Amino acid sequence: MLQLDLHSRRNWMIAGLVAFFVIFAVWLRILPMLSMGHTDILSMVGSDDPLYNLRQVEQLLANHFVYTWFDPMTQYPVGSTVYWGPLFIYISGFACWIAGATTRPEIIGVCLLVPVAMAGVTVILMYFVGKICGDWKTGLLAAGFTAVVSGQFFYRSLYGYFDHHIGEVLFSTLFCLVYLYILISEKDRKIDLKNIAKWKRTALLSVLAGIAYLLGLFLMPTMIVFALIVVLFTVIQFVISVYRDKPTEYLLVANTIIFAVAIIGLMLFGFKSAGLDLASYSVGHVYAYLAVIVGTVVLYLLARYLKGKPKYYYPLSLIGLAVICTAILSVAGPQFFNQLINAAVQFFGQAPVTNTVQEARGWSIAAAWTTFNYGLILMVGGILVILYSVYREDRPHEIFTLVWSAIIFYSTCQHIRYEYYLAVNVALLSALCVSFVYEWGREDIRRLLAGVTSRAGLDEKTNKTGEPAAKRKKQKKLQKQDPGSASPRFFVLALVVVAAGLGILFVYTSATYSYVNASGNPLIMNQDWKESLLWMANNTPATGVDYYTIYDKSTFVYPNSSYGVMSWWDYGHMITYIAQRIPNANPFQAGVSGPNGAAAYFMATDESTADTILDHDGTRYVVTDIEMDTGKFWAMATWFNTTAAAEQYQMTVLIPGQTASSGYQSAMLNEAPYYDTMISRLHNFDGSMATATTAYYVEYADQSVTYVSYPVLSDAEAMNVSAATARAAQYNQNPPAGYHATVLSSSLVLPITDVPALQHYRLVHESPTSELTTNTTDVKYVKVFEYVKGAHIKGSGIIDIPLVTNTGRNFTYRQQSVNGEFIVPYSTTGNTYDVKATGKYQIEGTGMTFDVPESAVMQGLTIN
Structure with missing residues (x-):
């Protein structure tokens, strides 16, 4: 065979x-x-599993082709057990060995x-x-x-x-x-x-x-x-x-x-x-x-x-x-x-x-x-x-x-x-x-081709000899004697044409689609993430866990200098491979769910709850990006609560077109709880307090009236948040059946209620690309925060400090006192990061200013 x-x-x-x-x-x-x-x-x-496989090849080559089944460089603070086999990594490792690839670019090129x-x-x-x-x-x-x-x-x-x-x-x-x-x-x-x-x-x-x-x-x-x-x-x-x-x-x-x-x-x-x-x-x-x-x-x-x-x-x-x-x-x-x-x-x-x-x-x-x-x-x-x-x-x-x-x-x-x-x-x-189909119709194809050839030859001879009648009679006699030369079955030929046509279309469409995808470089790594993680590799403390060493799970203990990096699971392998730091969650969907998982952290609406998670997970840095803030928000909400998902944070509404035939347009609008989540407070507001100003007063009809899957907007008006809230409350006292009113926001940086400042998180780096730019706001693609104890300052009111980031963006961190005290995350002196204070802390309206040394922020000391 x-x-x-x-x-x-x-x-x-x-x-x-x-x-x-x-x-x-x-x-x-x-x-x-x-x-x-x-x-x-x-x-x-590719920015997820391919990076981890490259890490495995590097580790294999560094350890004389010994494969590891336990990796402490991911899913801090427990490490991750490798559950797939070594064959793919061994094949790739041998290819690198044969090619003489030793440096990271060479290994990547072969793999x-x-x-x-x-x-x-x-x-x-x-x-x-x-x-x-x-x-x-x-x-x-x-x-x-x-x-x-x-x-x-x-x-x-x-x-x-x-x-x-x-x-x-x-x-x-x-x-x-x-x-x-x-x-x-x-x-x-x-x-x-x-x-x-x-x-x-x-x-x-x-x-x-x-x-x-x-x-x-x-x-x-x-x-x-x-x-x-x-x-x-x-x-x-x-x-x-x-x-x-x-x-x-x-x-x-x-x-x-x-x-x-x-x-x-x-x-x-x-x-x-x-x-x-x-x-x-x-x-x-x-x-x-x-x-x-x-x-x-x-x-x-x-x-x-x-x-x-x-x-x-x-x-x-x-x-x-x-x-x-x-x-x-x-x-x-x-x-x-x-x-x-x-x-x-x-x-x-x-x-x-x-x-x-x-x-x-x-x-x-x-x-x-x-x-x-x-x-x-x-x-x-x-x-x-x-x-x-x-x-x-x-x-x-x-x-x-x-x-x-x-x-x-x-x-x-x-x-x-x-x-x-x-x-x-x-x-x-x-x-x-x-x-x-071809085999079924092959004889019919032969008959068709034979008939065409025979007729062509007959016509040619007729023109030359002028004796068509005798030839035609002879041809008919031969056809009767040879069943194989009978007329082809045209329905079978039609099936052959259809099958062949579908095959050609299959090849052409598939090849074209693959060519477009390949030539469009679909796997190009996000450069903002790459820049931020390279920064992290060079500007954050080493974890004390060697990137190349193979550790025994039964005896391994994390050193005191180790720590985790909290981000959404999509980015875990990037953190391991590029920054050589240890993510709390990774693309194996490990470290994501549960009371101390990444989903619970980013969806937390209370800072003390979020801090408890980071303390449990041994986290020192938190990395956020605009996708977690927008397109991936529903994923985090679903992991946090599979039943409610993003229902309490965001509302999808249908907006009627200008004419009856234009249908609906959908829009995703944020509800008040969205702005209280840790992902929003970190990425949208840099951990600073945010004051509610304007929002949309919205009236909508539910499914009982519209018979469509999402609420349909019947009225929307931008106005002061207080006025919108009061108007919605009044409307909902006696609304028509199936109609409701609420207050929503379409902007990442315009909350519906006042959002308090975070006391233990300071921005230490941001990537260069701006994703949302207004007269007062510039939200970058990736941001890196450090989780710190914070310095204590006695006082009441609102305290602020002017800051400038590594990209040259200026912003002001503001915090409302709690029980006559401020806990502030930024230092004014001794800070080694590129996000720096350009002045002192001051309590607004009092003229009182404070210098905060780095030691106070890291050790939780009281300034006054």
Whole structure:
């Protein structure tokens, strides 16, 4: 099946086309590199997981290829356990070693090419997968479609996105390739289980499949999904084989050996986490693979036992056994049973917080079409082709393809990131559809071309000899004698044209979309974040934890000099890799939820609550950005309260158009609690007090009146906050049914109520880009704050101090006294940061001024 005849012109043509597809796939993916010019290579790296993988490669190279399973440089103050496998990092590390890459830019340069290369290898594998499922033409189509398919598969293998996802696709496809070969080559083999000579070929292929499975497993524990695919396929294939009286011994041998290899390999690899968690390298995998082996044995023995009995006994018996085994497992092994359920829910299910993670959101029809476009139509055609083929004859490899595709399709519907798995299924099914239709209509194409050629030749001879009648009679006689020269079936030709047209549209649309995305440099790092974190690396105290050292989790203790950096989880790996500081939360969604998580901190409306969280988390610096303040605010609110989310902080309203046919425009307006959150008080007001001035008085109709999903604005007027509040209260005393009034603000810096100053936070750095500029306000993209004890000043009223930032922005920090005291975060002398006081503290209206030394701010001393 997979042999290559070097003397065959066709095989050389196939090899040339596959090579072309690989080159084209690689070219598409390295477009960002080709157009980067003099851009710093660090700026080409994706800002979340790719940075952490680069950190792992650096650590691997610095420690003679020793892989670490515990990292204290993230999720302070507990550190983070690495739950994925080392294979991707080892492959990248060896590539750096071979290339002689030692410096950070050199390591980045080599590593960014690894996913690109893996995508090229996947194209090659897909030729063989397609050939097994069809023929060489199917293989070429599958390889060609894979080379251009867009979406997550393309994005995860694009130059700049250095992560293991494309490796998951590569090794899972390799496993499926070997398993498919077992199915097509061994399905009719008569195996005597007592005679090993009769099944040693099956055993050898199964060992190879087991090794391929292990490679995928050593890259990511998610590989267990393909064990589930094997399980579902095996059950379905046993039922079909029983009904058709086909041998099943090859399935027994294959599944037993494959997962025995997986068990042995995992035990040699070692268990990296306690418990039965299937999302990590635990003993739970061993139990799961044993269950696959035992389940296959039961299926085989039951088929043997029921041989000669009515066929429907078998599926009914399986249903009964499934119910009994589920009940027994839930009682006898509740922990393992719950782990299975939890693993299924995590992989296939949805939770409110998953919508805050872009790659974990559900798949929409629009997103599906954007990614796979005409390939979706061809995919449906491919499914119909498989169903037709399976109905006609025993084709277990096509049953496996169908199950494989169905499981991955469903998982993609639940989490959009699994598009990178689904891409190969769409490519394969599309190839099956196009090649099947072509084969079906090939004879009709020949007839059509033969007829055209024949008519052309006849016309030419008629013109030359002037004897058309005799020739026509002879031609009709030949057509009657040769059925193959009958008229073509034009409806079949129409299907060929449609399939070919859809294939061309699939290739053109996908390649164009991928080209636009690649040439647009979608992964360019945010320069404000880069600037701020480079500043942090050079201007904040070292943590005492060495960036390159591998630490033992059982013995590691953070030094007294260590501290955490609080920011939203999106930026955790940037903090680790660029600043070499320790984030409290990271993109593994660790350190985010719970009473001391990042969500609780940034959504806190009371400073003492926020301070308690930072004290618990050992935080010294807080980094905010404009996105946390705006577009990501709802995500933080959802993590903080999955039920209410941002409902109490912001209101989305619909504004009617000027004409009846113009519809609505939506607008997001802030409610009073928004301005009390820590993210708003820090980023919008620099921790200073803010006084309410103007806002919008708003009247709106709710859903009971409008029958639309959001409130519809009926009146809005900008006015003094006090007047707006009074007017809303008066309106709400006796409003029309379904109508309400409230006070909202459209500005980040115009609160609805007075916002008190923060006493323990001082701005120490801000990035250069201005995101909101008015006559009185200039909000920068990224801001870095230090959490300090604050100096105590006795007095009453309002105290202020003029400040200038590192960007030259001037602002005044103001604070209202509490119980006859001020606790101030800025020093007037001894400050080493670039945000500095340009004068002394003064209590407004009194003429009293104060100098505050740095020691007083850091130690919480009293000035007077």
